[in-house]
Amino acid sequence: MPYNVIVLVKQIPDIDQMKTDPGTGEPILQNLPLRVENLSKNAIEAAVKLKEKHGGKVSAIIFGTDRSSAAMKESYAMGVDEGFLLTGYDGNHPEVTAKVLAEKIKTIPHDLVILGNQSADSYTGLLAGKISALTGEPLLGNAVRIEMDGKTAKVTSALEEYNLEIKSDTPAIISVAQEINEPRLPPVLQIMAAGRKPINTQPAGPKEKFTSVVISNRAPKSDRKRIVFEDVDKGVSEVSKAIKEAIR
């Protein structure tokens, strides 16, 4: 049977390109491009694969800002059919994000909500549980495999010590692990088509926010020597000496 799947997509600064200030160790966030968060891509891929297998529709929700349409276009290019961009995102506040997303989820008919198990920039990892609590839908967490059978969703849930096969009735929330799939790189034609597709944009209502006082936010100190050679031959000669020294 076809399934209506909602996928939750987070936009983040491109942390791979992020540098920290060599003097203060603080992150340099200016001019950092934005992109779709890693696990959100696995979530999109999982949702699109279900559509390809069973039919149905994939809707994406981004709680982001005016700058998030690029992330929605990327989601479209990967196979998302309809996109809802909720603006008003103001940093990583899981209690706000969860409420905003859950409110929207409740207005869209669905069999599954798929999201990442832990986002790559903040590692919060709370949204799956929070959204399950807010919607009352059971959570099938950290899935490395999803199987649908009528109104039953079964996943292989990867735990630290072992894996568990668990199942529940739909509608259900599924969080996915990085290992579940390799997100597709959409072909150019699809990317172009995605650019023309409309995005449903609406502001999300303000929610009570929990704030902390930041004492410091710096690159962690490590006592490593950080001697890095870009000249391979010089590197090999120096590093082999260091290796001999280390294992003596």
Added chain:
Amino acid sequence: MKALVFSDNQEIVAQILTSIRGKSDADAAVVSPVMESIDQYGAAKLYELTGTPGTDAISQSLSKIFAEGKYDLFLAGSTVRGREVAGMLSEALNLPAMTEISDLVFRDGKIVTKRFFYGGKTLLEEESSARVLTVMPGISEASRSQSRSELVKVELPASKITIVNRIDKMAGSVNIEKAQVIVSVGRGIGSKENIEKVKPLAEAVHGEIAGSRPVCLDYQWLSEDRQVGLSGKKVKPKLYIALGISGQIQHIAGMRTSRVVVAINKDKSAPIFEEADYGIVGDLFQIVPKLVSALKQ
């Protein structure tokens, strides 16, 4: 302060209890069956949760215990299940949460925490009145206390989740935790066959082969007991050579205490170079044979 500590991994419960001993009163909750001696880490009460351990059921049960017991803090070990329970409970009780903390200090009724941010590139130190915390494994070296916990059995309510099957992970025969020298390969190795190409290096330094999570778990190019990192093994060799490993924080978490770290990566800005004593920027397939011949000289 009065804390309720929970983890599906009882060793983490012992670590968290040890880390807050003397600073906060604490009770703990674990999923049945209880581990031997888990009643000796300083929890006044030890709740043993029996029945089907769906996270919805655990969260409902602990929300009730938390509210009725007038606790100030809920500390969950940051495992897959721990984060799920923390998310559910924080929403059910409307309590502010702080996640993935690696350090915790109580200061004038507030708490000061440390956690990694921006994919592990920065360490964020904050003061807050968070009431739900997810705590990274290894926050302290667990040690026993004088007192014994009072055991309280709690039957979990019905769960919407059915457990169908448990699948144990495949295990090999090495113990990389004790290895003196480790040659570790990441996704940059490209294929299972390519691991053969770095074996001469492992032989030259008398090291064990280990790997990052994608290599051990995702692609299964190596057995899972060779995985280094947060969700793998914590290693502390004299020498750790990282080949084609980007150096994400979850990997670093498993090898940070290595004595000397060497990294080879073709990407000059790979974070592994921040965590290395010596690095060479370039193609590992070109560099490894050169290194092997230099080591043989």
